Amino acid sequence: MSKDAVLDSDRTTYSRFKSSIKKKLAAMARVASSPIVTRWQQLHARCLCASGRPRLLGAARKAPGIVSIKNVFPVMPHVPKKLSIMKTVVTLPSSPAAAVLEGRDNRTEMEKKQKYPSQLPVVQELRCGIAESGDRKTCGNTGCIWKGCRDGTQNEFRAITTMKPSIAPEPEVRIHITGLRNDYYLNILDWSLENLIGIAVGSAAHIWSGGTLQAIESIDLNSSSKYISSLAWIKEGTCLAVGTSDGEVQLWDIETKKRLRNMFGHLSVVGALSWNHYILSSGSHLGSIHHHDVRVAQHHVGTLCQNKKSICSLKWSLTDQLLASGSSDGILSIWPNDPGVKLQSQPLKTIPHSSAVKAMNWCPWQSKVLATGGGMKDGILRVWDINREKIIRSVATDSQICSLLWLPKSSKLMTGQGLPGNQMKIWKYPMLTNSSELYGHKGRVLHIALSPDQSRFLSVAADGIACLWKCYESEESKHSSKVFSSGYLSSLFLESK
Incomplete structure (x- = not known):
């Protein structure tokens, strides 16, 4: 097979891979509690060769061990010192504590209704300001801590929110x-x-x-x-x-x-x-x-x-x-x-x-x-x-x-x-x-x-x-x-x- 044929084969494989990714992006929406990208979007981009083994694309093939995904996902800008984050808080009326959605929730609406058959969740949109301090980012909202990701990827951080239950005071x-x-x-x-x-x-x-x-x-x-x-x-x-x-x-x-x-x-x-x-x-x-x-x-x-x-x-x-x-x-x-x-x-x-x-x-x-x-x-x-x-x-x-x-x-x-x-x-x-x-x-x-x-x-x-x-x-x-x-x-x- 000639060199041009191999390049055409690579282009066809990349085009097919890119089309598959676009379909996934269109089918799955981002979760509001994940401010930048969700975890499944951060996996290394891989494709399969004819033999079925994973093969890295583009520059990664030339330099093993280095993954490049800039052609698949745009590089996100560096997190500023102050920013406003939207978090979705779901509160069950009969539950003493509130649940905070992290990452994805793959359950269908029917599954959610079966788990909570008589409870209608109340969704609130909360805004909070983030202030950086080293690798830890502290939210202005009480009980919310944003931790910077390790391994050098500063654009990732995960919301850890603890909401205190609203319980009527009891006598000592x-x-x-x-x-x-x-x-x-x-x-x-x-x-x-x-x-x-x-x-x-x-x-x-x-x-x-x-x-x-x-x-x-x-x-x-x-x-x-x-x-x-x-x-x-x-x-x-x-x-x-x-x-x-x-x-x-x-x-x-x-x-x-x-x-x-x-x-x-x-x-x-x-x-x-x-x-x-x-x-x-x-x-x-x-x-x-x-x-x-x-x-x-x-x-x-x-x-x-x-x-x-x-x-x-x-x-x-x-x-x-x-x-x-x-x-x-x-x-x-x-x-x-x-x-x-x-x-x-x-x-x-x-x-x-x-x-x-x-x-x-x-x-x-x-x-x-x-x-x-x-x-x-x-x-x-x-x-x-x-x-x-x-x-x-x-x-x-x-x-x-x-x-x-x-x-x-x-x-x-x-x-x-x-x-x-x-x-x-x-x-x-x-x-x-x-x-x-x-x-x-x-x-x-x-x-x-x-x-x-x-x-x-x-x-x-x-x-x-x-x-x-x-x-x-x-x-x-x-x-x-x-x-x-x-x-x-x-x-x-x-x-x-």
């Missing part, structure tokens, strides 16, 4: 509390600056460490006819104030485990307590507010009266300049810092609401800002500028607001809700947009208390369940969170769920 500890009183107008939970938790159950108040949940002490009225209707920790020390259903206010020293004194004066249930240094203010269901100077024998130094309606909330501002009181008839009153006031004294401001003002709290970083939550007939969260008596922002929660808490670290508000959800809602301040919801109760969330380091909070609901939640997690603690054992808790009133 869920505790049964037997005998918990389901009363909207009581305040029977408080968390002290000394990291002590107090909760009233019937005629007893139980105290345990906020750090270990180990039971420390139990205060009992030793009475079958009266119960503890409110409690509050003093800001300085371990003194606990307790209000009772027969109008008595008691002081207990937890360190010495002794009752310091009994203070009388109310004729009805003491439903709310609030400390202003050595002044303890107490509110009763008959509408009166008493100021007690706990340093002196004649403790009753002042009295306020609010329309003879039940006082269901009392809060001294953090600057101790103003006292806010809420009543069952929907009246929010602001009183001056004057412990020696007389009965006929009038509040500085009176702000009416359409239902009881029980959920109420001062903003920790804005001294004249107060948040209130409406009862069953209202359900509106309001943030007030007390100086101007104007609403900064309000939002309808569509349920009874039973408790309210500020979260200083995140500048957010938390509300404990009633029906239909019985959940806790977290609101971004000042816009009051609902950022998240926490579900862990089957009854209305009556009480919420924040730990002194603001890392955890405790919720207590009408279903007799107390839940300990984490407020803020570091990246390390997400992987190794410490879960407290409910076995530490007092067997007098707690049972493991």
Whole structure:
């Protein structure tokens, strides 16, 4: 065979090979998660000779061991320092994690439907910026790393994407509390600056460490006819104030485990307590507010009266300049810092609401800002500028607001809700947009208390369940969170769920 015939044979073979490659390219589309070329496009170009053995083409035949594919595929330009990559993320609605397609997916549509017969995948297009650092390229999108190919082919890199599942937060500890009183107008939970938790159950108040949940002490009225209707920790020390259903206010020293004194004066249930240094203010269901100077024998130094309606909330501002009181008839009153006031004294401001003002709290970083939550007939969260008596922002929660808490670290508000959800809602301040919801109760969330380091909070609901939640997690603690054992808790009133 002549030399020209051999060349014609080579040209015919190459033309046939090139035509075959074009057909493959037309039949198979690129996968979006492969930004440059897919793996099957990077195989060395080979052809078969008449004997059936593989033979390299063109320059490769002249220089064995070197493969040239520039005539088959165009050479891709060098990857720039910054670029935008499209990735296809397929999320199955019932799956906790998302699947990312890498390379090819040769399954037919019928095979996919058979594997997921009742699930329709949701496809999202995500863009991310790539920054080079040596042979590793880091994506601007969280959890995505682009690794440069080895062996000198810089144009190749593969997407490795890990998408974290969106799972509703769960409480660290869920505790049964037997005998918990389901009363909207009581305040029977408080968390002290000394990291002590107090909760009233019937005629007893139980105290345990906020750090270990180990039971420390139990205060009992030793009475079958009266119960503890409110409690509050003093800001300085371990003194606990307790209000009772027969109008008595008691002081207990937890360190010495002794009752310091009994203070009388109310004729009805003491439903709310609030400390202003050595002044303890107490509110009763008959509408009166008493100021007690706990340093002196004649403790009753002042009295306020609010329309003879039940006082269901009392809060001294953090600057101790103003006292806010809420009543069952929907009246929010602001009183001056004057412990020696007389009965006929009038509040500085009176702000009416359409239902009881029980959920109420001062903003920790804005001294004249107060948040209130409406009862069953209202359900509106309001943030007030007390100086101007104007609403900064309000939002309808569509349920009874039973408790309210500020979260200083995140500048957010938390509300404990009633029906239909019985959940806790977290609101971004000042816009009051609902950022998240926490579900862990089957009854209305009556009480919420924040730990002194603001890392955890405790919720207590009408279903007799107390839940300990984490407020803020570091990246390390997400992987190794410490879960407290409910076995530490007092067997007098707690049972493991």
